[in-house]
Amino acid sequence: MADDQTQNRTEQDQVLRVNIVTPNGLVYSHRARMLVVKAIDGDLGIMANHEPIIAPLKISEVRVHRMDENHLDAIAVNGGFLEVSHNQASITADSAERARDIDLRRAQRAKQRAEGAIQTAKMKHDVDQVRRAEIALNRALNRISVSSHK
Known part of the structure; x- marks a missing residue:
């Protein structure tokens, strides 16, 4: 049983939860291997276990590399900011739209x-x-x- 708990904890340590929120509510929420954003100071690639960070974002595309190997989600965000802490990446933006929408x-x-x-x-x-x-x-x-x- 201890091995199962260790296995689950190890898997959780490799997963980044990505949430994108606007004034209208939650727009996006998925587990990811990697998140790529354009901050005011340059591009950022965020993976699980990243150091805590807060960064203002440009009007740009956010790319989420989901846990399944070949799945990439693209989301248009109109600025906002990114906060990363404890394998949780939260983007707060005035507006955001998934490519499919x-x-x-x-x-x-x-x-x-x-x-x-x-x-x-x-x-x-x-x-x-x-x-x-x-x-x-x-x-x-x-x-x-x-x-x-x-």
């Missing part, structure tokens, strides 16, 4: 709207509006890119 046509329309808003804001020399439209464009481009991983 992204409406590509809607993302392409958002891209077109953002590009139009950038041009209009530049003509008006409205720096704040240009910045907001560029963020909207980055979000749309991220969703379009992630949707290709369906």
